[in-house]
Amino acid sequence: MKRIESRHIDLEKNVSSDVIRLARLASLAARIEPELLRKLRLKILPEADAGTEADLWFSPLIQTSSPLGMMFRPEATSELRKQLSREENRDLLDKAWDVSQSIHESAPPAIRIEEEATYLSLVGARKEDIDKALMPIVAAILEKNNKKTNEGAARWARRTLSRLPQQAQNTNSAKILDIAAASMQGNQFILGKYSPEDIYFVDGLIPQKMERAQVGVRLIGTHPKTKWEFSYPPIDKKNIMIFCTCLAGESCR
Amino acid sequence: MSRLETELSLSDLITAVKVLKADEEGRERIAKMLGFGLGRQEETPTLSYKETNLNGVRSRETSMEPKIKAPTIMATKEARERENEFTLEITEENYPMQLHAMDMPEPLKYFSEMDEPLPEHLPLLNPIWTRAIITKMLSVYAYEGSPDISTLIEIISLNLPFKQIPKKLSTTLRRGVQLLIDTGPGLVPYSRDQVSFLHELRNIVGNDGIEVWTFKGTPLMHALSLNEPPRSNYRLPLPGTPILMLTDLGIASPLKITGMASIDEWRKFIQMVQRARCPLSALVPYKSSRWPKPLKKLLTIIQWDRKTTDSNITQFLL
Numbered sequence A: 001m002k003r004i005e006s007r008h009i010d011l012e013k014n015v016s017s018d019v020i021r022l023a024r025l026a027s028l029a030a031r032i033e034p035e036l037l038r039k040l041r042l043k044i045l046p047e048a049d050a051g052t053e054a055d056l057w058f059s060p061l062i063q064t065s066s067p068l069g070m071m072f073r074p075e076a077t078s079e080l081r082k083q084l085s086r087e088e089n090r091d092l093l094d095k096a097w098d099v100s101q102s103i104h105e106s107a108p109p110a111i112r113i114e115e116e117a118t119y120l121s122l123v124g125a126r127k128e129d130i131d132k133a134l135m136p137i138v139a140a141i142l143e144k145n146n147k148k149t150n151e152g153a154a155r156w157a158r159r160t161l162s163r164l165p166q167q168a169q170n171t172n173s174a175k176i177l178d179i180a181a182a183s184m185q186g187n188q189f190i191l192g193k194y195s196p197e198d199i200y201f202v203d204g205l206i207p208q209k210m211e212r213a214q215v216g217v218r219l220i221g222t223h224p225k226t227k228w229e230f231s232y233p234p235i236d237k238k239n240i241m242i243f244c245t246c247l248a249g250e251s252c253r
Numbered sequence B: 001m002s003r004l005e006t007e008l009s010l011s012d013l014i015t016a017v018k019v020l021k022a023d024e025e026g027r028e029r030i031a032k033m034l035g036f037g038l039g040r041q042e043e044t045p046t047l048s049y050k051e052t053n054l055n056g057v058r059s060r061e062t063s064m065e066p067k068i069k070a071p072t073i074m075a076t077k078e079a080r081e082r083e084n085e086f087t088l089e090i091t092e093e094n095y096p097m098q099l100h101a102m103d104m105p106e107p108l109k110y111f112s113e114m115d116e117p118l119p120e121h122l123p124l125l126n127p128i129w130t131r132a133i134i135t136k137m138l139s140v141y142a143y144e145g146s147p148d149i150s151t152l153i154e155i156i157s158l159n160l161p162f163k164q165i166p167k168k169l170s171t172t173l174r175r176g177v178q179l180l181i182d183t184g185p186g187l188v189p190y191s192r193d194q195v196s197f198l199h200e201l202r203n204i205v206g207n208d209g210i211e212v213w214t215f216k217g218t219p220l221m222h223a224l225s226l227n228e229p230p231r232s233n234y235r236l237p238l239p240g241t242p243i244l245m246l247t248d249l250g251i252a253s254p255l256k257i258t259g260m261a262s263i264d265e266w267r268k269f270i271q272m273v274q275r276a277r278c279p280l281s282a283l284v285p286y287k288s289s290r291w292p293k294p295l296k297k298l299l300t301i302i303q304w305d306r307k308t309t310d311s312n313i314t315q316f317l318l
Helices: A017-026 A034-044 A051-057 A074-084 A087-103 A109-122 A127-142 A147-163 A172-185 A196-205 B007-020 B024-033 B077-081 B127-138 B149-157 B185-205 B263-275
Strands: A062-066 A069-072 A212-220 A227-231 A240-244 B048-052 B059-063 B103-105 B140-142 B170-172 B177-182 B210-216 B222-225 B243-246 B280-284 B300-303
Touching (some): A017 A034, A017 A051, A017 A074, A017 A087, A034 A051, A034 A087, A034 B185, A051 A062, A069 A074, A074 A087, A074 A109, A074 A147, A087 A109, A109 A127, A109 A147, A127 A147, A127 B103, A147 A172, A172 A196, B007 B024, B127 B185, B127 B300, B177 B185, B185 B210, B185 B243, B263 B280
Parallel strands (some): B048 B103, B177 B210, B177 B243, B280 B300
Antiparallel strands (some): A062 A069, A212 A227, A212 A240, B048 B059
16 A cells, blocks of 8 residues: 555555545645545545545655645646546546636645646646736746846746646746746756747746856866866856856745 | 857857948848858847736736847857957747747736735534534533422422532533643644644634643653643643643654654553543544544543534443
């Protein structure tokens, strides 16, 4: 019952059927609190007992948990969402969406946007509709003279884009967010590679970028004792790497 | 040649325009030859703002203002120094992302989760039955009912001394309750239920009648009194006082958690309570088939769930 593979999840073999059904419903949500599990169980799975909630909470499907909420492992999330999006589960998906909306009525807008984008992706909505759902975050990351909002949106993008369904990841909004967040925080792209045109375009829209520094890099020594040497300011101008100069714990978290 | 292929090519364009002293039309022609497009200001794509909410119910396009100017790409340091002379701009038809199809809503405002109210909580027990269930579980029998007329007549007819008015046996919450809240890791998903249950209990029994302890494992392992003065060594209540536990009796098995109470440790605690003649009961969120068999006959266990009603708990009361 507790066996779990690192990359592949065979749901039926790992946990009981009630737990799987509850997990499937909860996979739609961006944030899973005990209150959400309770309402999903009572409204959609009334035959499951209260112990199902704890069984899910402590199941191998979960990556992290705290008294405030829990998070599925990424591979479990994608598998559960795939199951929830099947045609025969459409009614359950709609019900789960209703419950998530009601529980997260007062939640931060970023949470609700993530859930809406996820729901629209799972029901097979048009790409334009998913784009539209993500637009407030794009507007936030590009807003001028509002560093706090820009950075908040960038952090949201770094945290959320990878766990959105494929349909949402393929939208222009997601791509803009990915490029802008990577540019602002000096990190790599999450959703893949982009053309230089895309990068230049989004880079020009970003209101405030992180300060950059040039660092020289070269290989020293001979194999097998070859080492990388980094220098700042760069000693060797031939090989330069550009880094974001923000401090860890500030903007680059 | 790609428009953005290298910085050198942009530099070449700037140099060519400078050397040839071309006018606007000439600059465009040179740029076109080199694979560039010099866009005019009105050709630059704009992102329009649009007010909308999440459900798209309130959707109103306000205006095309403010417009976000397309990015200006300068080729080299030399070119940047001549920024006042001219700028290179990306034209709409060359944009890989079709942004003109999007309307920009109002940007999100900064929102601290600290300001977020708690989500709606549905308690484990059906609110309709909660009062009745608590009363039934915690009531003890005492001669505190209405006067026992038959006994009264008997005393008078036998001409016995009248020491006190005999009363009928009835149930009462007068003895209060000692509430033991399991705060172990297995109860984390139910922590808000524990708080709301305590609140409900205070409404029924009254603040003075409740002694609250939290514990991990069993009350004999790690306990902490929430009443004044704070104590960390568990103490039994007065004999006859009902004890109610909100616990999972160790059924939940969080991964990598040590220090869980064994059946023997539970048995030791239960026997201590029984010697003190305190009725002991437990609310457990798991169905009866999962309750530890050795403990089933030692204490009253009630399923802490919606299916529990005033009428069906009678079967569990010892």
